[in-house]
Amino acid sequence: MDWVRVTVDTAPGSAEMLAGLLAAEGYETLEIEDESDFGSIAAENEKYWGASDVPEDLRGIGRVIVYLENDAELPSRIRALEQTLRDIRAALPGTDLGSLNVLTRVVSDGEWKEKWKEYYRPVSVGERFIILPEWEKDADTGMRIPIVLDPGTTFGTGTHATTAMCMRLLEGLIRGGEKFTDLGCGSGVLSAAALLLGAGSALGVDIDPLAVSVSRANTALNGFGGERYRAVRADLCTDDSFLAELARAPADVVVANIVSGVIISLAPKLPALLKAGGYLVCSGILDEDLPQVETALSGAGFTAVKRESEDGWSAVLCRK
Structure with a gap:
């Protein structure tokens, strides 16, 4: 094509x-x-x-x-x-x-x-990670945790501010064994990060069927097969039956790196996806939209515990 x-x-x-x-x-x-x-x-x-x-x-x-x-x-x-x-x-x-x-x-x-190969090289993210293109997977990463990505045709390199803020927040959340859900998984970089930090399992959800296959491929590049990572195509805004399925087995940590309007729309449904005391990371939020997003999350029962801002974008960490 x-x-x-x-x-x-x-x-x-x-x-x-x-x-x-x-x-x-x-x-x-x-x-x-x-x-x-x-x-x-x-x-x-x-x-x-x-x-x-x-x-x-x-x-x-x-x-x-x-x-x-x-x-x-x-x-x-x-x-x-x-x-x-x-x-x-x-x-x-x-x-x-x-x-x-x-x-x-x-x-x-x-x-x-x-x-992609013209300019994509290893980039450090947060305190612990370094993102490597698949063709430089053998590069010296020092003490950092390597995440290997082949962005393919549709998804980015994992270094955008919205993604980087999520990764920094995950560094302080994942202790080992957690059930992790990634809403709007894209390349799968956040699921790979969670698994590399020690999460027990990860689920990626995206409306784009290509994201499902790309995220599976990228998590596999990092050593995680179907027993640890599962990706599903679903429209979170309209598929209430899928959300109900997720609610039957709630997660310890949920990340929603999607646009503000979708976060606001989903806010009333998000608590059911988390265990009591679980954490929600929301990103993809323009700085000026953060108050409206936090109002929606607060109204759904979440408490904001940390905020980050970078390059005009915001992320917020909430607890159920």
Whole structure:
């Protein structure tokens, strides 16, 4: 299958925020190219990166790349994306979003898959983890716990702020033997992290069937088969029978790294998924949305015990 690579130019430092806003509108297959991101990653991981590794074509710019299927619906999808960009600019009149110019290019499926290897290198996350691309799985990781990922065609490298905050919170939660549930599992990186920390079992849930297969593959890369990790496709917003099934065997720790609106919608149903005294980690929350999310969680009976913020994103740790 061929794909269309839609590049949206934005201001340096704004790509993360723009990608998050597009993700909230349903654009799930995204890449972020921002000099500020590459520069900070290079500085924090000097062993694997250097200043010269910041690509020349990224200096002084930010981009968000959206991948769309190249089919008969492509023209209407591009028009819808352009309208979404206009709506975002109108909603944020004081924010420097750059030109938001759109450029399209057809790419083959193979080219898209190989794109990841251009810049994806080992990156330290939190106090204990280092994320390795599958093709660098033998790199020296020192005292850090390696998580090996092959992001494939759809999911990121596990280093986005929303994911990194979840991993840092998990470092203080998983003691050994816990039952872990990952709502919106994507690449499976959070389930892999929980299992590597000692969780007894992990369940990944995602609306995207590709996430189910990718997360299984990634947890397998880290040594966990079907006896420890299970992935299920489900729409959490509409499939009440599936939520009822989860409630019959509640977890010790649940992570919901999804958008604010879905967390708010699910809030009344989340307590049933946890054992008494269990922990809920919510991420994927824009800083300005955190009060509304916390109000919904408090109304469902949760108590917020810790908050994190990074790059305009928030995460909150709650206890049932």
